[in-house]
Structures are given as C-alpha cells and as structure tokens.
Amino acid sequence: MIKLNAINKSYSIGKNSLHVLKGVNLDIKDGEFVSIMGSSGSGKSTLLNILGILDEYDSGEYYLGGTLIKNLNQSKAAEYRNRFIGFVFQSFNLLSFKNAVENVALPLYYQGIKRKERNRIAMEYLDRVGLTDWAHHMPSELSGGQKQRVAIARALITNPKIILADEPTGALDSVTSQEVMQLFKQVHAKGMTLIVVTHENEIANMTERIIRIKDGVIDTPSEKTNMLTGTEA
Amino acid sequence: MDKWQEIFDTISKNKLRTFLTGFSVAWGIFMLIILLGSGTGLQNGAENQFRIAAVNSIFITGGATSMPYNGMPVGRRIELENEDYALLRASYPQIEWMSSRFFIRGSINISYKNKFGDFEVRSVHPEHYLIENAIIHEGRFINQTDLEEYKKVAVIGTAVQESIFGDEDPMGKYIKVNGIAFLVVGIFEDEEGGYENRMVYLPITTAQRAFNGKGKIRQILLTHNSSSVEQSVMLTANLRNYLARRHNYDPSDLRAIRISNNLEDYKRFSDLMGNIRLFIWIIGIGTIIAGIVGVSNIMMIVVKERTKEIGIRKALGATPYNIVGLIMLESIFITSIAGYIGLVLGVGLLELVGGAIPRTEFFENPEVNLAVAISATMLLVTAGAIAGLFPASKAASIPPVVALRDE
Numbered sequence: 273m274i275k276l277n278a279i280n281k282s283y284s285i286g287k288n289s290l291h292v293l294k295g296v297n298l299d300i301k302d303g304e305f306v307s308i309m310g311s312s313g314s315g316k317s318t319l320l321n322i323l324g325i326l327d328e329y330d331s332g333e334y335y336l337g338g339t340l341i342k343n344l345n346q347s348k349a350a351e352y353r354n355r356f357i358g359f360v361f362q363s364f365n366l367l368s369f370k371n372a373v374e375n376v377a378l379p380l381y382y383q384g385i386k387r388k389e390r391n392r393i394a395m396e397y398l399d400r401v402g403l404t405d406w407a408h409h410m411p412s413e414l415s416g417g418q419k420q421r422v423a424i425a426r427a428l429i430t431n432p433k434i435i436l437a438d439e440p441t442g443a444l445d446s447v448t449s450q451e452v453m454q455l456f457k458q459v460h461a462k463g464m465t466l467i468v469v470t471h472e473n474e475i476a477n478m479t480e481r482i483i484r485i486k487d488g489v490i491d492t493p494s495e496k497t498n499m500l501t502g503t504e505a
Numbered sequence: 506m507d508k509w510q511e512i513f514d515t516i517s518k519n520k521l522r523t524f525l526t527g528f529s530v531a532w533g534i535f536m537l538i539i540l541l542g543s544g545t546g547l548q549n550g551a552e553n554q555f556r557i558a559a560v561n562s563i564f565i566t567g568g569a570t571s572m573p574y575n576g577m578p579v580g581r582r583i584e585l586e587n588e589d590y591a592l593l594r595a596s597y598p599q600i601e602w603m604s605s606r607f608f609i610r611g612s613i614n615i616s617y618k619n620k621f622g623d624f625e626v627r628s629v630h631p632e633h634y635l636i637e638n639a640i641i642h643e644g645r646f647i648n649q650t651d652l653e654e655y656k657k658v659a660v661i662g663t664a665v666q667e668s669i670f671g672d673e674d675p676m677g678k679y680i681k682v683n684g685i686a687f688l689v690v691g692i693f694e695d696e697e698g699g700y701e702n703r704m705v706y707l708p709i710t711t712a713q714r715a716f717n718g719k720g721k722i723r724q725i726l727l728t729h730n731s732s733s734v735e736q737s738v739m740l741t742a743n744l745r746n747y748l749a750r751r752h753n754y755d756p757s758d759l760r761a762i763r764i765s766n767n768l769e770d771y772k773r774f775s776d777l778m779g780n781i782r783l784f785i786w787i788i789g790i791g792t793i794i795a796g797i798v799g800v801s802n803i804m805m806i807v808v809k810e811r812t813k814e815i816g817i818r819k820a821l822g823a824t825p826y827n828i829v830g831l832i833m834l835e836s837i838f839i840t841s842i843a844g845y846i847g848l849v850l851g852v853g854l855l856e857l858v859g860g861a862i863p864r865t866e867f868f869e870n871p872e873v874n875l876a877v878a879i880s881a882t883m884l885l886v887t888a889g890a891i892a893g894l895f896p897a898s899k900a901a902s903i904p905p906v907v908a909l910r911d912e
Contacts, residue, residue, distance in 0.1 A: 326820060326906040346902070347824040353905075354822020365817045365909065369518035382822040387507055426821070 273433060273465045274300040274323065279332035281318055292318045293329070294488035300434075300467065305460040307468045307476040310485035317438070319485060320469045324357055324436045325349050337433045354382050358427025362439035364419040366411040366426075373398060373407040376425045383430070397425040401455060417448035424455055434465040441475055453478045512835050522810075526803045526836070527843030530885050533796025534844050537789050537881050538851025538873050544785035546859070546871030548778050561601075562636055562767045563741060565725040565748070571760040575753065583752050583761045587713075587720045590630075596747065599729045599740055604633035606724040607709050609683065609716045615705060616681045620669040624662075626682060626705045628712030636726045637695060644676055644691030651708040657715070659687035662702035663694045682707070685715055737768040789881075796885050801892030804836055808896035815900050816908025828901035829894070836893035837886060844882035852878070 276298040283290045292315045300306055310316035321327035322334065325341055334341045336356055344352065359365075366375045373394045380390035398407050401421040411419055420440060427435050437456070441449035453475060460466050468479060476482045484491035516523050570581045590605045607628040615624045627633075634646045642663065651658050659680055666675050679686040687707065695701035712718060731737040741764050748764075749756035808815075815828050823831075852873060859871045900908070 321906045324820070326909070327904055347826065350819060350822050350824040350827075353820060359820050361909070365813075365820070367814055367817060369515065374514075378818070379821045381507070381511065382818075382824075382827065384507075387510060430822075 273302040275335040277333040306481040307479040358432040358435045360437035362442040437468045529799035530843040531847035534847030535851045542855040542871040542873040550869040572758040574755040601728045602632040602635045603727040604630035605722040617669045628707045628709040639693045660691035660706040664702040734772040797888040800889040804893040819905035825901035832897035840886045840889040
C-alpha cells in the first residue's frame with residue numbers, strides 16, 4: 273500500500289539547512305495497522321506529513337497504492353488527499369461553526385456530492401462511531417472523545433486507502449484513548465490500512481507493528497523493539 | 506448552488522465578521538450618497554437664483570462720472586435717453602430683445618375705486634417681458650401699437666390684482682396712476698415672485714409724456730445671442746465705449762453708466778459651483794478610499810483568522826481554487842448586500858430630508874445621480890474582492906501543514 277524509497281527532506285532555517293529525513297525506506301502492506309514512534313525532533317511528524325501529501329519531499333520515491341506521489345501540483349495533491357487519505361489529528365481540527373454531521377460530510381463537498389446525499393452518508397458514518405444522537409451538536413458541545421470520533425468518521429467517509437492519525441489520543445484521557453483505539457481496531461478489522469503516530473508505548477503496542485524513527489532514519493526492525501517491550505509482533 | 510449554500514452557512518455562522526465587513530462598505534456608500542446629494546442640493550439652490558432673469562442679459566443703468574474727462578468735473582450725472590435705445594438697437598445686431606425702463610419720479614399712488622396701494626411702476630418696451638421671464642396670465646403685455654398711439658393701458662402683476670381688485674376681474678377696468686386713468690389689458694406673474702409681482706407696467710411713450718419724462722430713461726435691458734462668455738464680455742466693452750463716446754465720459758469710468766453682464770456673473774458663479782462640486786468629489790473619493798482601506802483591512806484579518814480553517818479544508822481535499830473561491834464569493838456577497846443597504850439608506854435619507862426641509866435660496870432638491878452611486882458601490886465591491894484576493898490566494902498556497910499548525 274505504501275512504499276518509501278530513500279526519502280530525503282530538509283528544511284532551511286535562515287542560512288542553515290536542517291536535514292530531517294535522511295533516506296527513509298518503508299513498506300506498509302495493504303490492511304496493516306502500524307504505529308510510528310519517535311522522540312520529538314526525530315522526524316516522525318515530517319514523515320507523516322509526507323505520507324499525508326501535506327508536505328513535499330526533496331528526493332526519493334513515495335508510492336501510495338501504486339501511484340507515485342511526487343511533484344504534484346496543488347490541485348492534484350488536494351484530489352489525492354481527498355480520495356486516498358483520511359486524517360485524524362491530535363487537536364481534532366473540526367470546523368467550529370459546523371455541526372457534527374456537516375463536519376463529517378465536508379470531504380464529500382469537495383467531491384461535488386450534493387448536500388442531501390452527503391449528509392445522508394455522513395449520518396451513516398456517525399452511526400458507525402456511535403454518535404447518531406449528537407449529529408446536530410456543534411463541536412463545542414462535544415467531549416474530546418466525541419470530537420475525535422467525529423474526526424474519525426470524517427476520515428472514513430471518503431473510503432480512503434489509508435487513515436493517518438497524528439497523536440490521535442494526545443489530547444484524551446486514558447479511558448477515552450482506549451475507546452478511540454478500539455474504534456481504530458474495528459476499522460482495521462474491516463480491512464482499512466491505518467498508520468498511527470504516537471509517543472505513547474501503550475498506544476503503539478495496540479498496533480500490529482511499530483516503526484521507530486530516530487534522527488531521520490528508520491531505527492531498528494520493529495520485531496526486535498517489540499521483543500524488548502515484551503509484546504508480540 | 507451547493508457552493509452558495511456553503512457560503513451562506515459560513516456567513517450566517519460568523520455574524521460579527523459579516524457585520525464588520527458589511528458595515529464599513531454600507532457606511533462608505535451611505536456617506537458618499539449623503540455627500541453627493543447635499544452637493545447637488547447646494548447647487549440646485551444656487552442655480553435657482555439665476556433663473557430670475559435671462560442669463561445672457563445685460564443691464565445698462567445711468568449714473569454719475571467718477572473720473573474727470575476733457576476738463577469736465579467728477580460727479581457729472583449721465584442719463585440715458587430714448588435716443589440711446591434707438592442707436593444701440595440699430596448698431597448691434599447681436600441684440601436679441603431690448604427694452605428701456607422709465608420710472609416715475611416721486612411717490613406713486615395706484616388706485617381702483619376706493620382701494621389703493623403702494624406699488625412700483627415700470628414703463629417699458631414690449632420686449633421687456635421676454636427679458637424678465639414674466640408669464641402672462643390673462644390678456645396681453647404692452648405692444649408696439651400702445652407705444653405708437655400713446656395708449657393709456659396697463660399690465661398689472663398678480664399681487665396688484667389681489668390687493669386692489671380682490672375677486673373682481675381687472676380686465677377692461679381702469680386703474681388710476683397718480684390720478685391718470687389706465688385701462689388694464691393684461692395680468693402677469695413673474696417667475697421670481699414677490700416684489701416683481703407688485704409691478705404695474707405702462708407703455709414707455711405714454712408714461713414719458715404723462716409723467717414729464719422728457720425722453721429720459723433710467724435703464725436699458727437687453728439680451729444678446731452671444732454663445733460664450735468671451736463674446737458677451739466683448740459686447741459689454743463695445744457698449745461701454747459706444748456710450749462713453751456718445752455721452753462724453755472716460756470709457757474706463759465704470760460708474761458713469763453702469764453695465765452689468767449677467768452671463769459674466771453667471772460664469773463666475775458656475776465656476777464657483779464647479780469648484781464646490783470638485784471639492785465634494787475629492788471628499789467623496791476620499792470616503793471611497795477609506796472604505797476600500799477598511800474592507801481590505803477586514804479581509805486581511807478575516808483570512809488570517811481563517812488560516813486554520815483553510816488548513817483543515819485543504820487537508821480534506823480543498824484545492825487552492827476552492828479556497829480562493831470561497832473567500833472571494835463571501836466577500837463579494839457581503840459587500841454587495843452591504844453596499845446596496847448603504848445605497849438604499851442614503852437615498853432614503855435624502856428623500857426624507859429633501860421633503861422635510863423648506864426650500865431655501867441655498868438648498869433645494871438634494872438628489873444623487875444613481876449611476877454614480879451604483880458605480881461607487883461596484884467599485885467598493887470590486888475593491889473588497891481584490892483586497893480579499895491577495896490574502897486569500899496567499900493563504901490558499903500555504904502548505905496545509907503550516908496552516909494546520911496555526912493556532
């Protein structure tokens with residue numbers, strides 16, 4: 273599903289150049305549920321942004337579902353983001369002036385689907401995350417866990433190739449975090465490819481595979497890491 | 506359609522932002538309309554003052570010398586005579602209409618039966634009413650036959666009719682002017698109203714004979730067919746030279762015979778009005794610029810404030826075109842509606858004020874050229890759109906990851 277070949281990425285800060293990703297190779301298969309771990313400054317956010325076509329890379333190759341993602345113009349990038357990728361963010365990133373169902377339906381607006389139709393589909397997905405009764409509440413009226421479930425419904429609605437979750441439990445308490453992870457597991461059970469970026473071992477351990485990134489390269493084989501933390505691959 | 510739905514949604518859920526953007530546009534247009542309307546009112550009022558007499562008219566009045574000439578002293582009286590009238594008429598083909606005025610010396614008593622009043626008497630030529638813009642209500646004005654046959658006829662103003670005839674029909678009745686009976690042959694009303702309607706007109710020949718005129722006249726009025734101010738100034742100078750030679754005084758002595766040129770005055774006046782109009786336009790353009798700056802400012806803040814939203818939308822699949830379109834259409838929609846509201850309020854207030862305040866010499870009929878008002882509104886709307894375009898396209902091109910990071 274995802275194949276990265278020698279991805280390099282630098283940021284220029286003033287006169288200095290900061291080499292963030294130093295030849296990242298990565299292979300994620302269809303239907304995998306993986307986590308990416310790394311300390312801050314390790315390059316994991318940058319990697320996620322490249323995977324999400326939110327940011328560009330300098331050299332290397334990135335294949336998403338067989339499509340080379342390279343040097344896209346903005347409109348093409350937007351289209352791929354819309355069709356291939358579902359995002360879940362730490363801070364939820366719901367539009368505050370839209371209610372739950374409208375937030376969930378928004379990606380379909382950019383596919384040109386009629387309002388009635390997309391709201392109907394959005395209700396189905398809200399039902400899947402158990403928020404039918406909250407469909408017409410504004411984000412400010414929802415708890416953190418509810419907001420994240422709305423965001424997950426929004427990520428799922430376009431039936432993307434992958435779900436990218438950036439610290440999805442970072443703003444949630446442990447009980448709610450568990451609920452969100454359970455939801456991810458359910459989604460995974462239906463065959464979706466999921467990538468979760470986290471710095472919490474507990475969360476990473478709920479995934480099938482842990483990818484560790486350190487100083488801009490993939491650190492060690494994930495099996496070894498898992499053995500060290502005493503969980504199975 | 507779905508696009509508009511999305512825009513209405515965003516607008517109606519961000520009321521303060523909508524209001525602030527709209528208010529600055531509505532206020533700008535409103536002020537512009539009030540300003541332009543008041544300017545027009547001022548202009549209308551002042552122009553009305555010049556409707557009194559034909560604009561292309563010249564008044565020549567006898568006076569006294571203020572400079573010595575050929576050994577003759579200062580203060581010598583110069584009087585116009587019948588001969589001046591005849592000579593001028595014959596010498597200047599530019600003259601269109603012409604009349605002398607002769608005034609009776611001393612007090613004047615005008616009566617009908619036992620009623621009398623204090624009115625003015627002007628003895629004139631037939632063309633006088635063409636110069637003074639008098640409207641004949643009934644009968645006729647003085648005519649050439651009256652002059653030739655020294656007929657004792659009179660044309661009276663409406664004020665005279667009201668005060669000494671009351672409900673009685675004056676036509677065919679005799680009024681007495683200082684004891685001499687004149688047959689009323691016409692009633693007139695002057696556009697200027699007031700004083701001019703308290704006038705009794707007599708044939709100049711009859712009056713000069715009856716009231717000891719000796720061929721002297723007080724004033725000559727004429728209109729001319731000069732199309733430009735330059736021509737009329739030249740005519741004035743020619744008349745002055747001609748009269749100076751005939752009456753033996755210094756041509757540069759402006760007080761021996763006073764010649765006033767209405768067109769020259771009108772020109773001076775319309776120059777003044779032009780300046781006032783220019784001034785109003787400058788302030789109006791200033792108002793528009795202030796509005797444009799206001800709208801630009803708000804649009805910039807709006808886009809800044811929405812950076813995060815733009816980031817989210819981009820992450821969900823909005824193209825830069827979608828983003829710019831959303832912001833632009835929103836801006837155009839709000840400014841158009843607000844501009845229209847300002848337009849309606851401004852025009853409404855002008856109508857209200859125009860109807861409520863009494864007509865004065867200085868202010869009348871404040872109104873605004875709708876085409877100008879609408880162009881101004883469209884200018885503001887366009888400016889708002891352009892003001893939104895730059896920050897919007899900048900925001901739309903920010904990588905989504907940067908936009909998402911914005912707190």
